[in-house]
Amino acid sequence: MEKRNRQVLLRRRPEGKPVAEDFEIVEAPVPEPAEGEALLRNLYLSLDPYMRGRMSAAKSYAKPVEIGAVMEGRTVGEVVRSRHPSLREGDFALGGYGWQLYSAVPGGGLLKLDPEEAPLSSALGILGMPGLTAYVGLTKIGKPEAGETVVVSAASGAVGAVVGQLAKRMGARVVGIAGGAAKCRYIKKDLGFDAAIDHRSEGLDAALDRTCPKGIDVYWENVGGAVQRAVFPRLNDFARIVMCGMVSEYSATERQPGPNLWDAVRKRLKIQGFIVTDDFDKIGEYREMAAPLLRSGALKYREDFVDGLERAPAAFIGLLEGKNFGKLIVRLAPGPTRAS
Amino acid sequence: MEKRNRQVLLRRRPEGKPVAEDFEIVEAPVPEPAEGEALLRNLYLSLDPYMRGRMSAAKSYAKPVEIGAVMEGRTVGEVVRSRHPSLREGDFALGGYGWQLYSAVPGGGLLKLDPEEAPLSSALGILGMPGLTAYVGLTKIGKPEAGETVVVSAASGAVGAVVGQLAKRMGARVVGIAGGAAKCRYIKKDLGFDAAIDHRSEGLDAALDRTCPKGIDVYWENVGGAVQRAVFPRLNDFARIVMCGMVSEYSATERQPGPNLWDAVRKRLKIQGFIVTDDFDKIGEYREMAAPLLRSGALKYREDFVDGLERAPAAFIGLLEGKNFGKLIVRLAPGPTRAS
Numbered sequence: 001m002e003k004r005n006r007q008v009l010l011r012r013r014p015e016g017k018p019v020a021e022d023f024e025i026v027e028a029p030v031p032e033p034a035e036g037e038a039l040l041r042n043l044y045l046s047l048d049p050y051m052r053g054r055m056s057a058a059k060s061y062a063k064p065v066e067i068g069a070v071m072e073g074r075t076v077g078e079v080v081r082s083r084h085p086s087l088r089e090g091d092f093a094l095g096g097y098g099w100q101l102y103s104a105v106p107g108g109g110l111l112k113l114d115p116e117e118a119p120l121s122s123a124l125g126i127l128g129m130p131g132l133t134a135y136v137g138l139t140k141i142g143k144p145e146a147g148e149t150v151v152v153s154a155a156s157g158a159v160g161a162v163v164g165q166l167a168k169r170m171g172a173r174v175v176g177i178a179g180g181a182a183k184c185r186y187i188k189k190d191l192g193f194d195a196a197i198d199h200r201s202e203g204l205d206a207a208l209d210r211t212c213p214k215g216i217d218v219y220w221e222n223v224g225g226a227v228q229r230a231v232f233p234r235l236n237d238f239a240r241i242v243m244c245g246m247v248s249e250y251s252a253t254e255r256q257p258g259p260n261l262w263d264a265v266r267k268r269l270k271i272q273g274f275i276v277t278d279d280f281d282k283i284g285e286y287r288e289m290a291a292p293l294l295r296s297g298a299l300k301y302r303e304d305f306v307d308g309l310e311r312a313p314a315a316f317i318g319l320l321e322g323k324n325f326g327k328l329i330v331r332l333a334p335g336p337t338r339a340s
Numbered sequence: 341m342e343k344r345n346r347q348v349l350l351r352r353r354p355e356g357k358p359v360a361e362d363f364e365i366v367e368a369p370v371p372e373p374a375e376g377e378a379l380l381r382n383l384y385l386s387l388d389p390y391m392r393g394r395m396s397a398a399k400s401y402a403k404p405v406e407i408g409a410v411m412e413g414r415t416v417g418e419v420v421r422s423r424h425p426s427l428r429e430g431d432f433a434l435g436g437y438g439w440q441l442y443s444a445v446p447g448g449g450l451l452k453l454d455p456e457e458a459p460l461s462s463a464l465g466i467l468g469m470p471g472l473t474a475y476v477g478l479t480k481i482g483k484p485e486a487g488e489t490v491v492v493s494a495a496s497g498a499v500g501a502v503v504g505q506l507a508k509r510m511g512a513r514v515v516g517i518a519g520g521a522a523k524c525r526y527i528k529k530d531l532g533f534d535a536a537i538d539h540r541s542e543g544l545d546a547a548l549d550r551t552c553p554k555g556i557d558v559y560w561e562n563v564g565g566a567v568q569r570a571v572f573p574r575l576n577d578f579a580r581i582v583m584c585g586m587v588s589e590y591s592a593t594e595r596q597p598g599p600n601l602w603d604a605v606r607k608r609l610k611i612q613g614f615i616v617t618d619d620f621d622k623i624g625e626y627r628e629m630a631a632p633l634l635r636s637g638a639l640k641y642r643e644d645f646v647d648g649l650e651r652a653p654a655a656f657i658g659l660l661e662g663k664n665f666g667k668l669i670v671r672l673a674p675g676p677t678r679a680s
Binding site: 053061228244262264266 | 400577586589595600602606607609611615
């Protein structure tokens with residue numbers, strides 16, 4: 001056990017794409033848990049596109065991280081000291097503790113994890129917020145019906161991979177858009193998507209014509225930009241657009257215009273956004289459905305591990321450019337003895 | 341009774357705004373009703389913005405009117421000859437018969453009207469498709485809650501006036517946008533809107549700030565363009581945008597870009613379009629609700645009558661520029677003897 005805490009702070013607000021100098025790595029004392037709190041040694045840190053929004057002062061759905069404060073993020077940790085009745089040393093738990101090695105946090109806000117149920121790191125991906133995001137967006141907005149065509153952008157990512165697999169289970173035909181041959185092979189061969197579009201090597205218009213001969217009934221929006229522009233004219237009557245994110249535009253200094261909304265009238269489109277934290281109470285229901293599928297191999301996932309807190313800034317910068325392949329997770333410690 | 345039929349044909353497809361030369365008025369024989377048909381002498385012709393779409397070859401939700409064909413439109417007519425068992429001479433009926441004095445139409449597609457229930461012309465406006473449009477869009481998409489702020493564009497028009505009055509009955513605070521002092525006075529004084537914005541004399545940004553201090557929860561989109569651009573940044577979290585029409589853009593030769601959709605994610609907006617004909621089966625339910633309110637004076641409406649078929653093209657051109665004040669209706673005949 002390290003004697004000192006280490007933390008990644010937001011040093012300044014990025015202009016456009018974040019760079020290494022926007023972050024600062026500092027040492028700090030390991031915090032003392034107050035009454036009702038637990039001290040956690042963090043094992044895994046999740047890196048997700050939404051964090052780009054937290055780095056900006058611009059209005060968003062959550063408050064920005066203050067300059068000089070610890071970057072926000074979900075981690076899986078091991079309880080090393082507990083002053084909360086329901087947690088004891090050696091327990092594993094999920095919560096929002098930031099980019100740091102140790103956190104002292106109120107015990108009531110923690111989700112205890114059983115390493116026998118599923119690998120601990122999966123609580124940051126397929127069994128955590130990204131998986132729940134896919135579940136909520138599909139069941140509340142997308143509602144694909146058997147035989148419909150679903151297009152998923154950022155399809156090999158933490159959310160997209162689950163969207164595609166759940167949509168397949170709902171009987172839809174699923175087309176994924178990803179960057180690079182390896183990711184495209186992965187979503188087709190391993191995840192069972194019906195078709196894949198490599199946006200780095202194919203023109204989007206021709207590729208969508210090729211893979212969606214009957215048009216698009218559900219579009220899962222993770223990226224915005226050029227993909228959104230190519231998808232819109234191909235939407236069928238009564239299509240649903242699940243507005244989950246627009247990662248290609250997160251670092252833009254100025255917002256580009258969107259599609260003219262006349263199609264929303266004439267095609268009766270439903271364009272609806274959501275934030276998974278509004279539906280976090282569905283996490284139990286979702287995990288109950290997904291964990292057995294995970295164990296049986298019916299639901300597949302892929303993790304992209306980076307080792308060491310000091311590598312988090314570079315990994316996050318790469319995430320915004322699509323350099324990760326699977327759920328991006330920073331391993332903060334060699335890991336617990338009981339499970340990986 | 342005239343001996344000859346008269347019709348307005350589509351002479352050519354307009355480029356941009358329609359002009360008088362796009363139409364042609366011709367004489368034709370009064371048609372003979374076939375078995376199962378009725379011959380109607382049309383009394384009232386409804387002019388509505390959607391007709392601009394029918395004049396174009398561009399893709400829309402309905403097929404375009406062919407060059408040389410009679411312009412499409414709903415009319416209220418009187419049966420002058422019947423070869424259908426459920427209709428007899430002197431009956432009044434609503435249907436889609438086009439811009440013409442006589443129509444021979446299948447009797448099964450007609451909605452019989454009782455002039456004692458409500459004035460016949462109201463079947464083209466507040467008790468017809470425009471009223472049903474307001475009802476369907478509010479109950480299916482907008483769903484205003486008590487205390488929420490609803491903004492209605494084209495607020496004194498056939499649809500907007502009903503939207504505002506129904507939203508008030510649902511407990512919402514209603515702000516209408518209309519062109520000119522008279523229309524603004526009308527929606528406030530006569531229809532009971534909480535506030536009015538005259539887009540001809542006020543800057544939209546300042547006017548929306550003034551009238552919507554708590555932001556906008558439901559936006560009823562009738563116009564698109566500048567109003568849409570001013571409304572979007574003022575939408576609250578979980579706002580609903582009822583995409584009913586975009587009349588300010590109907591004559592545009594090129595579509596303008598729309599709003600960047602990042603707000604749809606971060607504010608969890610729902611932007612949804614609809615076409616009233618998809619829900620025409622609700623006309624009975626709607627009329628049952630609205631007709632008593634109309635008779636008691638709780639629901640108000642205003643009609644803008646133009647006399648004579650030959651005036652229809654000019655009146656329609658004016659409609660697209662907001663020159664009408666109330667539901668625009670062409671009176672084709674002096675009217676029935678039994679009711680106005």
